[in-house]
Amino acid sequence: MTVPIAYYLILAAILFSIGVASFLIKRNIITIFMSIELMLNAVNLTFVAFAHMWHQITGQIFVFFVMVVAAAEAAVGLAIIIAIFRTRQTLNVDQVNLLKN
Amino acid sequence: MxxxxxxxxxxxxxxxxxxxxxxxxxxxxxxxxxxxxxxxxxxxxxxxxxxxxxxxxxxxxxxxxxxxxxxxxxxxxxEEERTHGSRAAYFAGVPGATAIFCLLSFVFLTNSKAFGSTDLTSHLTHTVNNIAEISQVLFKDLLLPFEVTSILILVAILGAVVLARKEQ
CATH class of the missing domain: 1.20.120.1200 (NADH-ubiquinone/plastoquinone oxidoreductase chain 6, subunit NuoJ)
Structure with missing residues (x-):
């Protein structure tokens, strides 16, 4: 039993849309950051599916680099979140409005 | 299976x-x-x-x-509390995400024939396994980008330490 590649791509589209929706709906800055990771995972799934489709290893190499960059981004982003919490004493993005007005 | x-x-x-x-x-x-x-x-x-x-x-x-x-x-x-901004984002976020999903799945389903389907048997009978293939490409053709990522990780570690440090 084989699975059409399009099913994998649609699964990735579902995960990406849920990531976009939670990025817009969530108010906690840590959860917003996690929804970025969810979107990155969805895109990685499309890369692996296309690598399988073309029988090329390059797509998997790209996913490896995306993972490395995501790890670096998570470290820096969480440090920024800690710095924001130190100065503003809140994790709610509605209360981080220093540049507003 | x-x-x-x-x-x-x-x-x-x-x-x-x-x-x-x-x-x-x-x-x-x-x-x-x-x-x-x-x-x-x-x-x-x-x-x-x-x-x-x-x-x-x-x-x-x-x-x-x-x-x-x-x-x-x-x-x-x-727990996060609901605010006025979150309700506005709810009305914007759900239709927007649904629109993205509909567009993507329309494109994928119309080109479904061109994508074909998975065939694991050709992978399993392949003489070179996945890790050997990846290391061939990663350590020969893409050696410079691989080394640059180590610098990226180093900069990220230093940045995280500097940003999370308590200010004197």
């Missing part, structure tokens, strides 16, 4: 993502994201990418999510 794997773990990933969206506490969201990443690792394996399946479990659900859980515990993050 591959179809059964896809259905089980695809549904598990979607269920985890929806639970991620619905939970109000950050730690519950983090744990359901771990479920999504683990089931994605199984899907990578079913697509013939064993190395990425292992890296997904170790790097994503191991390292990155532990970092998130540590920060949630460190900042003592409680």
């Amino acid at each position: 591959q179809l059964a794997l896809f259905i089980i773990f695809g549904l598990l990933a979607v269920a985890g993502a929806i639970n991620f969206l619905l939970q109000r506490h950050p730690i519950n969201s983090a744990l359901s994201l771990v479920v999504v990443m683990m089931s994605l690792a199984v899907l990578y394996w079913s697509l013939g990418a064993e190395f990425l399946a292992a890296a997904q479990v170790i790097v994503y659900s191991g390292a990155i999510m532990v970092l998130f859980v540590f920060v949630v515990m460190l900042l003592n993050a409680g």
Whole structure:
């Protein structure tokens, strides 16, 4: 039993849309950051599916680099979140409005 | 067998993502994201990418999510409260995400014939395995980008230390 590649791509589209929706709906800055990771995972799934489709290893190499960059981004982003919490004493993005007005 | 794997773990990933969206506490969201990443690792394996399946479990659900859980515990993050801005984002976010999903699945389904379907048997009978292939490309053709990522990681470590340090 084989699975059409399009099913994998649609699964990735579902995960990406849920990531976009939670990025817009969530108010906690840590959860917003996690929804970025969810979107990155969805895109990685499309890369692996296309690598399988073309029988090329390059797509998997790209996913490896995306993972490395995501790890670096998570470290820096969480440090920024800690710095924001130190100065503003809140994790709610509605209360981080220093540049507003 | 591959179809059964896809259905089980695809549904598990979607269920985890929806639970991620619905939970109000950050730690519950983090744990359901771990479920999504683990089931994605199984899907990578079913697509013939064993190395990425292992890296997904170790790097994503191991390292990155532990970092998130540590920060949630460190900042003592409680349940998020609903505000006026969140209701506006709710009305904008759900239709926008649905529109993105409809557009993407329309494109994928109309080109479904061109994509073809998975064929794991050709991967299993292949003489060179996945990790050998990846290391051939990564350490020969892409050696310079691979080394540059180590500098990127170093800069990220230094940046994290500088940003999270207490100011004197």
